[in-house]
Amino acid sequence: MCLQFFIGPVMAYSGFDQYQYQAYRMKIPEFEYFSYAIPAVISFIIGLHITAGNHKGEIIDEEGIKGFVGRNSQLPYIFIAIGFLSSILSGFVSAELAFVFYLLGSFKFVGLFLLILGGEELKLLPLKDLRILPLTLVLGSVVVSSLGNGMFHDLLTWMIFLGAVYAIQYKIGPNVKLIGFALFVLIAVLIQQLKGDYRKSTQGGGEDAGIEALTETYEAKTQGDNSIFSFSSLAPSVTRINQGFIITNIMNTVPDRVPFSRGEEMMEILEAAILPRVVDPGKLQAGDRMIFEKYSGIHLRVGTSMGLSSLGDAYLNFSIVGGSLFMFFLGLCYSEVLNYFHKLSLKRSALILFLPLIFYYPIRPDCELQTILGHLVKAVFLILLMIYFWRNTFLDQPAAQGDLQ
DSSP states (O other), X not given: OTTHHHHHHXXXXXXXXXXXXXXXXXXXXXXXXXXXXXXXXXXXXXXXXXXXXXXXXXXXXXXXXXXXXXHOTTXXXXXXXXHHHHHHXXXXXXXXXXXXXXXXXXXXXXXXXXXXXXXXXXXXXXXXXXXXXXXXXXXHHHHHHHHHHTOOHHHHHHHHHHXXXXXXXXXXXHHHHHHHHHHXXXXXXXXXXHHHHHHIIXXXXXOOOSHHHXXXXXXXXXXXXXXXXXXXXXXXXXXXXXXXXXXXXXHHHTTTTSOOOTTHHHHHHHHHHHSOTTTOTTSOOTTOHHHHHHHHOOOOOTTOXXXXXXXXXXXXXXXXXXXXXXXXXXHHHHHHXXXXXXXXXXXXXXXXXXXXXXXXXXXXXXXXXXXXXXXHHHHHHHHHHHHHHTHHHHOSSOOOTTOOO
């Protein structure tokens, strides 16, 4: 998230902006943008680490997880089954229940993490090992869903988490990590270059979504002397990784045309994140177009979705100094969630593997703060509820009566 507030803007200010549509260009001088972005991001990082100790909220007890899987050998497969069943049912439930099924659908990744970290048996070779089947099914489901809807966030994000788990389990060295990182960047750039044309061909061009359509999109993109990695091809894609252009629109609009919210919009965000819709039916909707257009000055076409981002929401409420201070407390909030799960994992080591479910949206720079905090609050609540009902199952040692703390 932090890097994306810098990489895209640096590329835009370095000359890529001239290849963008006027609406997608940076709206304020480079110095003005970075005079806010740099202190705000640094404040966020300080808040994230000031109470973190030795990254205690991110350290996995590998032996504890191996023991947990050994005592509950069927549970990883149950999680995977729950994940697939919930993903199927999510299309048939009301909007109020959609998040519950979305979160349960992600349990298949927790099940896969448990299988990877739970023993040495899960290996790519020999293929006769049946544990390769869950890996193929879970990854295959993400690939199929990404190709089906033309949205690849899930695929790239879970590739990062899965790569981290493999690196932990197999003690992957720095050279292999660098190779893996280079391959990931290559895949990400390739997807970024193809997804626009792929969506046009599958959603409006009558082609069936899938590998064949993606292959045809690649061939069409590289016809003749065109190179998919040439400067002229890469330049228009900078917009899609440049969250900074939205922030510059906010800084260009507030306070010259729209006054600072001074916490009013932030209170709406916090209410929407904390209160369920049954309690407050009129609360702020996720991806509210009116708020985005009001504070950014950008008018969205029908079907287009953009987020103000945590950095943008912080600025429009509290200006540069106050926004940087807010980002410090946002980082501190994330840190306390990590610390709390670290405390829980001292007796329940497997719980640390649920953190990717909680931070799936908070690590993304393209979401509005309402979606980020709403996901964080709901995910923490539902996972703690699960722990309460399965409190004895998750304990690393035999449970004493009333052990849950």
